[in-house]
Amino acid sequence: MKIxxxxGGAWGTTLGQVCIDNGHExxxxxxxxxxxxxxxMHMHPFFETQLPSSIKATHDLNHAIAFSNIILLSIPTKVMRPVLHEINLLINSPTxxxxxxxxxxxxTFKRMSEIVSDEIDAQFLEGFVALTGxxxxxxxxxxxxxxxxxxxTHIKHAKLIQTIFSNESYLRVYTSTDLIGAEVGGAVKNAIAVVSGACTGLGLGENARAALISRGILEIMRVVEFMGGKKETAFGLTGIGDLIVTASSENSRNFQAGKKIGLGIPIDQIYQEQKQTIEGIRTIEALESLSIKNNLELPLIHVAYEIIKGHLLVTEAVPKLLSRDLKSEDF
Ligand SMILES: NC(=O)c1ccc[n+]([C@@H]2O[C@H](COP(=O)([O-])OP(=O)(O)OC[C@H]3O[C@@H](n4cnc5c(N)ncnc54)[C@H](O)[C@@H]3O)[C@@H](O)[C@H]2O)c1
Incomplete structure (x- = not known):
């Protein structure tokens, strides 16, 4: 198939290699x-890796849209709407x-699937699949x-993408019909990963990180449920799986950004130093507004937001969280 x-950043180029490994163009x-x-030139833009020789890139959006009826989006979410708007002006077949x-x-707190539906004419939007985990x-x-x-939401589309990306050597894809749960899990975990990095920057230990992942998954569940997804999805690959890998790894840019916040580095400097996308900080802003508007209890997100906006010193974060009312953990 053609995709x-x-x-063509860290993730898009890497998924290009997966598609070629699996026999696609x-x-x-x-x-x-x-x-x-x-x-x-078959070089990855960010990693010291030789790419397959059949991989190709273009600067011409028209050429890219005409190439196939399957379009994979791997761009910063802040440019998603304008890029889709441009795509819609060029597209002329169901995709x-x-x-x-x-x-x-x-x-707007909208998920990426909602932005795709807003921007792409219904006649050209054959289906939408979130590939995440x-x-x-x-x-x-x-x-x-x-x-x-x-x-x-359409299992046949999920199955098509499962087949395209799965292989028997390193990548296995499961399907799900809980699109909302998968999209929200992937978004909110980046925000919690920033908080986890901040814990490390502050010099907190493994106990704190384990507590944060456990309490963080609860915040993911609350947002998933509020947005209309299944809260159980938060316990799968797109929720806790993605949270564990992001919230405990030095490889994660969101974790790294949080670590710098924990060390007291100003947010503007963090953005200047990081050339690549850091989604978690913007997501913290979105979730704070969502929680205020809808009375959602997201204490970790709230404290992170206060720090980012300069309303709270990073050293005040732990006392602020610990001074909340004592409560039961019963679910
Ligand atoms: N890096 C990962 O391991 C990883 C894994 C899973 C999901 N993601 C998600 O994938 C998305 C992309 O992440 P990434 O790591 O590849 O980021 P990145 O910053 O490495 O790459 C983003 C790419 O988008 C390009 N871009 C920016 N504006 C554009 C525009 N208007 N039109 C076309 N291209 C544009 C940039 O030039 C860059 O090449 C993020 O939302 C991230 O959360 C990343």
Whole structure:
């Protein structure tokens, strides 16, 4: 099959290699000419890895859209709407959209599938699948064992993407029909990963991290349920699985950003130093607004938001959380 990938960064390019390993044809589109050139020279834009020789990239969106009827989106969520708007002006046949970007639109709290539905004319939107789960690009590019979930409201679309991306050597994809649960899990875990990094930056230990992952999954469950997903999905690959890999790994950019916050580095400096996408900080902003508007209890997100906005010193975060009313853990 032919697959167009929008976004030739760490993850998009890596998924391009997966598609080629699985016998598909790939064309990657990116606005960044340096990334396009590197990919065309079979070099990964971020990793010291030789890419398969059949991988191709372009700077021409028209060419990319005409290439296939399966479009995989792997761009920062903050540019998702304008990029889809451009795609909609060029598209002229029914297409399946796969999204791997993890976040919510800050202003509207919309999930990426909702933004795709807003921007792409219904006649050209054949289906939508979220491909998500615990997956560091750094490992997948080395073909290390990884499990993902293809989630769609239409099982036949989820099964198609499952077949395209699964192989018998390093990648196994499960299907799910809980699209909301999968999308929300992937977005909220990035926010909790920032908090986890901050714990490390503050010098807290493994006990604190385990507590944070456990209490963090509760916040993911609350958001999933509020948004209309199944709370049980939070206990699978797209929730706790993705949270564990992101909240406990130095490979994670969200964890790294949180660590710097914990060390007291100002947020503007963190953004300047990090060339790649950090979704978790924007997601914290979206979740704080969502929780205030809807009276959702998200204490970890709230404290992280206060620190990011400069309303709370990072050293005040733990006392603030510990001074909350004592309560039972009963679910
Ligand atoms: N890196 C990972 O391991 C990983 C794993 C799973 C999911 N994700 C998610 O995938 C998404 C992308 O992550 P990434 O790590 O590849 O980020 P990245 O910053 O490495 O790459 C993003 C790419 O998008 C391109 N881009 C930016 N604006 C664009 C535009 N307007 N049009 C076309 N291309 C544009 C950039 O040039 C860059 O190449 C994020 O939402 C992230 O949460 C990443």
């Amino acid at each position: 167009t990938i929008i976004g 790939v064309l990657i589109y990116d606005v960044n000419m340096e990334h396009v050139s590197k990919i065309n 399946i959209f796969i999204n791997v970007s993890k976040g919510l639109e800050v202003e 615990p997956s560091h690009a750094e490992e997948v590019i080395l073909r290390k064992l990884t499990l993902l979930v293809a989630a769609s």
